[in-house]
Amino acid sequence: MNQQALERLPELVNGDAWLTHRGRFLDVTFLLAVGEEHFLIRIREGRVESVEQGSFVMPQWTFALRASAQAWRTFWEPSPPPGYHDLVAMMKFKRLQLDGDPYPFMTHIRYFKDLLGSLRTRTAP
């Protein structure tokens, strides 16, 4: 995972009218930790406003989703094996950690599953 792959997130999410509709009450910034790589993702009214990669000195976020690079890579495979196929499954097996205020995530759990699932690589047609 790198900046290039996550740069597609606004296009993938904002182009999905039903997904952005379901997130229309959502305004939040969350941190996505892919191993040592950190991304701040800003969402406004269900649309991804920005994705910023960095070594943040004092990042502000409401919640953080942290997993190893290997765990995310497996999650984003076209057909992930059991235990890597869903965010809650990754939490169950302690591969994914949710820090901070879980409220926006839990109230919009399907939204966030779909948002991160949109990065799943598709098999070639």
Place this chain on the structure above:
Amino acid sequence: MSAPSNARFEPVVGRYLQLHLLGKPHRLYVEEAGEGIPLLCLHTAGSDSRQYRAVMNDGDISSRFRVIAFDMPWHGKSSPPAGWHNHEYKLTSKDYIDMVLTVSDALGLQRPVVMGCSIGGRIVLHLALDHPERFRALIGLQSGAHADPYYDLQWLHRPDVHGGEVCSGIVSGLIGPSAPETDRWETLWHYAQGGPGVFRGDLYFYTVDGDVREKVAEIDTRRCPLYLLTGEYDYSCTPDDTRELARRIQGARATIMDGMGHFPMSEDPEGFLSYLRPVLAAIEQ
């Protein structure tokens, strides 16, 4: 005027059963199809009897089995008891066992087969321990002796969070990746329709009160055969949980179902029936 050719009634018939249950009058929704060996089906936590729609609609099974499913009180079209608004709903092992025995008696079932999923897969272990003589066989779907919560269950019932959204959102990954889209979302719709606090109240049994780890080795499958079917992708009751059960219960027969998750009968009906048919055939012999 003839009916449009695409309209048909299913062979499933639903009725309301009035009975005293757990010391209170109840109105329970019961549906059934078929004739033969009674097969009483128990739905998962926070859902209802629609999960068994495919078993009921299978002509081969219903020609040999009387397939019955009821909505537990508080679930589906069954009402909660009077006074529901004054206390928290919590399912206990004792109440759940009473419920299955009382409904079975009320329907006049003679040594039925009981098939339950998740909490239903747990309660069949209790039935195997406490009342083996009352059942011809028991089938545990997604059956484990215990489950630790892996998220804060309070999210399932709080006034500032939409229960239907959060319950269906949390369980969505429990469905296997190969499930047909229509059945996947039908299954999640049932979760979206649960009453406030009902899923969480069921999980009190699943995660606290129904822990049967200390006793499962005492199950005597010579008195009542026990079959276990568990989906590969289930992370609530994992294949390892079921294998551990089978290791500890002499004579229990366990099968892991490829590609499936926590709601096999509802999420992938055809796939599930291919695993269920040999079990039912063995029970018939």
